[in-house]
Amino acid sequence: MVELLYFAWLRERIGVPREQVESTAATVADLVEELKTRDPRYAAAFADLSAVRVALDQDLSDFSAPLAGVREVAFFPPMTGG
Amino acid sequence: MVELLYFAWLRERIGVPREQVESTAATVADLVEELKTRDPRYAAAFADLSAVRVALDQDLSDFSAPLAGVREVAFFPPMTGG
């Protein structure tokens, strides 16, 4: 069981700010592919991965990172702080 | 008649903050040479001109500048503001 969080327009496209999913995906990229097959909302949100950033347990990471032991996966667009 | 002003260690070496002098010097450099012959205090103050800056009527200038029409000549070391 892993907790998925979505922010900004990813949250809007997927329709929820967070959800728990069961997954055996080995990497972030695998998890995204799995989600895209589940529902068109995910396919829309993850259509262009160059516009998506990922954090694992609140640390910036990348799509090739393994998910073993990860409890919280967050997806969001490039940050616009400051 | 021109008003001479001295600041920081130039003021201390010459011993007065300001004075009026009669001079027919054509340039700042000529004026400095004239002062150096008047009194050892000036010779000491102007011994190393690379450490002296000059302002004419409150605008930074240089030693080759003409004195015609100038009312106030200030000599001082490199500035240390900020």
Add this chain to the structure above:
Amino acid sequence: MRIAVQEAAFDPSAELAGFGQGRADVGAVVSFTGLVRDDTGQMQALEIEHYPGMTERAIAALVEQAITRWALADAVVIHRYGRLEIGAPIMMVATAARHRQAAFEAAEFLMDYLKSRAPFWKKEITATGAAWVEAKESDEAALSRW
């Protein structure tokens, strides 16, 4: 050192009261304040979303890095989220160091990283709708100098 991620408005000048003063080893204090700008004349407000938890972690890591790299005597980062009015302060950083170059560089470093590496997302609200602010390539490029 002080880090705050908050919805409430803040007064940058009040946050700077006494900052870096009264000690022999600080010669330079730099502050930066970011404010809500409206280039189009159409904006009603700015809405900022953030990632609670990660935001504080990411900012603390940045500030620790700046303190070490520029030997800062003190540092402040305050960043708001939620709905902000035009002209209101969004965030501020302040740095205190021995020399001016260190204070300036550390403040610019913090700003550059907060722009692109702290999990905040801005949305411009107009009378007719709302649009997420897109990240600028120039902001990403700015990181390469550090």
Add this chain to the structure above:
Amino acid sequence: MRIAVQEAAFDPSAELAGFGQGRADVGAVVSFTGLVRDDTGQMQALEIEHYPGMTERAIAALVEQAITRWALADAVVIHRYGRLEIGAPIMMVATAARHRQAAFEAAEFLMDYLKSRAPFWKKEITATGAAWVEAKESDEAALSRW
């Protein structure tokens, strides 16, 4: 725009109250404060001499130049003279601009020029005497970037 050359102490945070705020065309405010540092542990005070009249002229010219070059919405320069205690603010600059790069650059420009082109001279007072602060080559070199 506000320029002050004064003997009296000032509070940088109070001077910044409201600066650049509440308007749609300002996205960035930068402030710099210089404070009396004591690297040796021997200093009792800093004494600053200046050239009344020329000081104000020189600073006003610098500020006008910065406002034009970086399209500043507002700018402040305050500089003290006389006797200053360790840890006290010597001077400050503040700049308000649309974007952060302009606000930072204008503040650094003003600082670099105030260091080497505004007629102030610093003297460090110790228990055993006093010594004029020498201008640094690095301060003169800093001007070349502008």
